[in-house]
Amino acid sequence: MTCNLTVCNTGNHPTFTSTTVDTIHESIVDITLASGRAADRIADWKVNPDICPASDHHGIEFYYYIKKRILKKQAKLTTFKYATSGTCWNEFKEKLTDHLPLEIKDHNRISNMNSTELDNYIHSLTNSIQTFCDDQLPCSRPREARCPWWNDDLEQSKAKVIKQHHKLSRLKRQGRPLDEAIALKNSLRLEYSKLFSEYSNKHFREFCNRQGKEDVWAVTNRIIKTAPAPQPPTTIQKPDGTFTQTPIETAEAILHKFFPDDTPDTRQAHLEHRIQSNLPPPNTPNEPPSP
Known part of the structure; x- marks a missing residue:
């Protein structure tokens, strides 16, 4: 090419699919x-229509090799033993209070x-809390990156769209009528888009509601702020x-305004x-003569 660029597409799988009343484009x-x-360094280029089923454009996947190594995203590491996301701490506190022995409470x-008794008390308290957390809280473990608001409803709705897309492709290969399949796919995509939004x-x-009273907009403004500094x-x-x-003239005018030069008759x-x-x-003694 004139810009020294190479087309990495391989195969003939379409990257864009549009459906009308009875036709697939x-x-x-x-x-x-x-x-x-x-x-x-690009290898295994392919089209994956299951990545974003709500879009007419299909996802594209490929590997990029650096010094014969595949470039992969590093897994997130955590120093927390337990996964506490979504934990109701008021309920957790009540259960923990009931779990602790009477001598600890x-x-x-x-x-x-x-000092010895206090060390033993702290050791017993720590073990009791540890035992209770092991029983009540799930342990943290590496997991794939995922939207924090993703749930089973979205997962099921997405799976339905993907399944219908595969069915539509199969009917096309078999030369069978597509009207009902296309209408159902469009309906499922619309439902998935509404759930997503x-x-x-x-x-x-x-x-936004979880922000504190003093900094209610502190985090939100950093996200939506578009005004220049x-x-x-x-x-x-x-x-x-x-x-x-x-x-320079502006700086001099500001200095003269707020820090004017002194004059003898100010x-x-x-x-x-x-x-x-x-x-x-006046009335001060003379300095002593120098030795």
């Missing part, structure tokens, strides 16, 4: 382009313990009514202080 309009060196005797909007509202003024009006023309008291500074102080 397919084409290869999505093209993966890469420079010569990058194209040599008796806080009045802590003040009378010596509903749950995403609901999760965002819950996210405030910039210093490039020109200001001077006392004579004209405007500054350069940043105030009468200033003038008197300057005069007295040139006179020797």
Whole structure:
């Protein structure tokens, strides 16, 4: 190509599928382009229509090799032993209180313990909490990246769209009527899109409501903020009514406005202080002669 780019598409699987009343329109309009060196590292290019079933454009997958190694996203690591997302802490606290032995729940005797007794008490309390958490909380484990608001309803709705898409492709290969299959697929896609929008909007509202009172918009504004950062003024009006023309002139006008130069006659008291500074102080002893 004239731009030294290589087309990485392989095979003849369509990347775009559109359905009308009784017809399926397919084409290869999505093209993966890469420079010569990058194209040599791309392998196993394929079209995957199951990635985003709500779109007419199909997903594209491929491997990119770096020094004979596949470039993979690093799994997220965590230092937390338990997965506490969605835990009701008020209910957890009540169950934990019931689980602790009576001798541990008796806080009045802590003040009378010596160092050895206090260490034993802390050890018993830690073991009791650990045992209860092992029984009540699931352990954290690596998992695939997923939207926090994704749920079983969305998963099932997506699976229905994918299943109907495969059925539609099979009917086309067999030369059978497509009217009912196309109508059902469009209906399932519309239902999936509505669920997707509903749950995403609901999760965002819950996210905003979870912000604290003092910083209710602190996180939200960082997400939706699009205004540029405030910039210093490039020109200001001077006392004579004209405007500054350069940043240096603007800086000088601001300095003269807020930090004016002192003049001998700014105030009468200033003038008197300057005069007295040139006179020797009265009624002071002479300095002792130098040795």
